[in-house]
Structures are given as structure tokens and as C-alpha cells.
Amino acid sequence: MKIGELSSTTGIDIQTLRYYESQNLISKPKRLSNGYRDYSDDTISTLQFIKKAKLVGFTLNEIKELLEIQVTKDKHTCHEVKEFTQVKLDEINHKISELKKIKSALSKIHQTCCGGFESAENCSILSALENSDD
Amino acid sequence: MKIGELSSTTGIDIQTLRYYESQNLISKPKRLSNGYRDYSDDTISTLQFIKKAKLVGFTLNEIKELLEIQVTKDKHTCHEVKEFTQVKLDEINHKISELKKIKSALSKIHQTCCGGFESAENCSILSALENSDD
DNA sequence: CTTGACTCTATAGCATACTTTAGGGTTTAG
DNA sequence: CTAAACCCTAAAGTATGCTATAGAGTCAAG
Structure with a gap:
């Protein structure tokens, strides 16, 4: 699953997905031979959790702790x-x-x-x- | 009630109180003859509400709307x-x-x-x- | 074989919500 | 009367969480 598909599936902006990766909220995905990110389906539930936890006032750092x-x-x-x-x-x-x-x-x-x-x-x-x- | 007392009562930093005033979350207090802010007791419950609403993920603008x-x-x-x-x-x-x-x-x-x-x-x-x- | 949609990195900019700094006046205890 | 503790404004700086820009490579359709 490439980043565009993940973005439209989760409703989270592509830039934000890369930002979350940089902040280690989601693990670094595999890469295709051309260097494109190749996400597994698991990432979707992680992102849905992040959205929900953000909604109720958890910071990204707190969410990272919960995920860890x-x-x-x-x-x-x-x-x-x-x-x-x-x-x-x-x-x-x-x-x-x-x-x-x-x-x-x-x-x-x-x-x-x-x-x-x-x-x-x-x-x-x-x-x-x-x-x-x- | 001067700003320092309001700050220690509510646990909200003095600077933050002045910031909230500048953002119109709390109304402008009366001033003493020396120019110091003179808050009424009502301000405490407003500030407690702001703290609680922030905790559960409302932004300052949303809180302002609720207060209005x-x-x-x-x-x-x-x-x-x-x-x-x-x-x-x-x-x-x-x-x-x-x-x-x-x-x-x-x-x-x-x-x-x-x-x-x-x-x-x-x-x-x-x-x-x-x-x-x- | 090119055009448009997609991807990449790196970096800069922005909104929110403070927080600090600079430079100054006021009050109160000793 | 002075020193510590308090208050003032204005403006700059910071942390968080994106969001946009620049410059470039990749891919699929016509």
C-alpha cells in the first residue's frame, strides 16, 4: 500500500504520515524498489488509534507511549x-x-x-x- | 484579587492569565489605582472551566465559544x-x-x-x- | 515519448498556546 | 531608604503539530 492510498483510507494527509514516521509514531515502512513507501495493513489501525487519541486530548508523545x-x-x-x-x-x-x-x-x-x-x-x-x- | 493570588489559586501561570485576557477568554478585570489587575471571584470558575475543557481536547477558540x-x-x-x-x-x-x-x-x-x-x-x-x- | 499523477528528500513556514526577556514602576518588610 | 517581592507592557522566543514549497525522480495512459 503506497502512501497516497494510506492517506485516502485514513483521511490523514500524506505530509502528516511522513511527519508521524519522523516522530516514530508509526514504524518505518518497507520500501519498493523505486524507493516508494510500502505500508502494511496494520498501519491503518495504528493511525486510526492516533486519530482517536488525539481527539480526546492526548499529545503525540503520550500516544507514542500508549503505542509502546x-x-x-x-x-x-x-x-x-x-x-x-x-x-x-x-x-x-x-x-x-x-x-x-x-x-x-x-x-x-x-x-x-x-x-x-x-x-x-x-x-x-x-x-x-x-x-x-x- | 491581584494576579499573583489568582495564579496560585488556579494553578495557572501569571503570563498565561494575561495571555488569556489578550485572547478574550476572560474579561478585562478592573484596575487598582496603581494599574494592577483586580480580579473578581467569578474569574476563578471561568479559569477552572478553561482548564477542564483544555484537558479534554478543546482548543482555546472552542472554549471561547462555549463561554460565549x-x-x-x-x-x-x-x-x-x-x-x-x-x-x-x-x-x-x-x-x-x-x-x-x-x-x-x-x-x-x-x-x-x-x-x-x-x-x-x-x-x-x-x-x-x-x-x-x- | 510526453504529460499528468504520483512519489521522494529537505527545508521553510504557520497556527496554537504558551514562555521568556527587557525594561520599567509599586509595595512592603526591616 | 533599600532590597525583595510584586506588578506593568511590549515584543521576542519556544514547543507542538502540522502544512507548504522547492527541486527532483517514477510511472501509467494515450
Whole structure:
């Protein structure tokens, strides 16, 4: 699979794919005899993961760490992996709970704010958050 | 409340506070007779919201939009607010569901990966995501 | 056999979100 | 009254994550 196909499959710009390679987010692909990059199908799921992780606020470096989770004799012990995944799980739980707060505030605005003729209560995200009792 | 106190209260750098002001994320505070900024307590909750929204991947511009939600005679109609909050709610639901997928993959690694002596199955985030059937 | 679409490397530029620097005034404790 | 700790503006610099440009080779169709 050449870079153009990978790009249209994943919706990630060709330049960005080369950039990700330079940052070691995706492994260096084989090359065709003419020097063109020749990607394996596995790369697609890596890139889809990168897109999703970026969406929810992980940096490229954090994503690299997530992709590097592995237990190998010479690199990472079980203990390290357990510890790292726990830290990341805590982070993710925190993110989910913050998103839920923002969600309930927005829901409140969406549902009640425009009930009457310009009823002004809970019309700002901050007041909707403050009054949230869930 | 002077800028230093606001900074230590919120954990946001003084320079960053002035930057947020310049980007109109927080409103311009009153000034003391000596020209020092004099913040009201309201600013704290705005800044806490900014921190949380940043954490979950909103840009400063998106955060500004969220903070600007208001139904006012001359600016935003109910319809606009309804539409905008719906779009943001969809985005947030998407983020939550992506976070949950990553969470369940990490959980799987955390729980099963180190069960035996370097059992190698599901030890990468991608294989844990692929095998996820929830 | 050439033209247009594709690929390559290397480098420069850009948007976002800070962060630091320079140069200066203000306040407060000793 | 001075030194440390605080505040001010304006402008330059930095890190991250792309995005565009230049200059060149490759390939497939007509």
C-alpha cells in the first residue's frame, strides 16, 4: 500500500504520515524498489488509534507511549506496564468525568434555556455548571 | 484579587492569565489605582472551566465559544444556541465513547496482560482494542 | 515519448498556546 | 531608604503539530 492510498483510507494527509514516521509514531515502512513507501495493513489501525487519541486530548508523545506498551524481556516488566496503564486509566477516568460535567451543563442549556421567550437562566455554561447537581 | 493570588489559586501561570485576557477568554478585570489587575471571584470558575475543557481536547477558540453561549436580544437567538449546543453535545458524546474504548483496552492490558510470566497476548494497546467486544 | 499523477528528500513556514526577556514602576518588610 | 517581592507592557522566543514549497525522480495512459 503506497502512501497516497494510506492517506485516502485514513483521511490523514500524506505530509502528516511522513511527519508521524519522523516522530516514530508509526514504524518505518518497507520500501519498493523505486524507493516508494510500502505500508502494511496494520498501519491503518495504528493511525486510526492516533486519530482517536488525539481527539480526546492526548499529545503525540503520550500516544507514542500508549503505542509502546509491551511486556518484553529486555524492555518493560509487567510491573512497569501495570503501573503505567493504571496512571493512564486514572487520567482517562478524569477526562471522562470532566466531559460528563460539560455534557450535562450543555444539556441543561439545550433543554431549558430556550424554553420560554428568552428566559435567561442557565443560559451560560458557567451558571449551568454551577447549578449542576448530578 | 491581584494576579499573583489568582495564579496560585488556579494553578495557572501569571503570563498565561494575561495571555488569556489578550485572547478574550476572560474579561478585562478592573484596575487598582496603581494599574494592577483586580480580579473578581467569578474569574476563578471561568479559569477552572478553561482548564477542564483544555484537558479534554478543546482548543482555546472552542472554549471561547462555549463561554460565549448566551441568549441575548441582539446577539444570539434561541435557535442558534440550540443548534450550537447540539453540535457540541454530539462532539462530546463522540469523545466520551472514544475515551471509553481506550479505557477498556487499557483495562484489558492492566488486568490480563501480566497474568502469567510475560504472557504476551493483548499486551499492546492495538491488539487490546481489536479484540474488544463490548 | 510526453504529460499528468504520483512519489521522494529537505527545508521553510504557520497556527496554537504558551514562555521568556527587557525594561520599567509599586509595595512592603526591616 | 533599600532590597525583595510584586506588578506593568511590549515584543521576542519556544514547543507542538502540522502544512507548504522547492527541486527532483517514477510511472501509467494515450
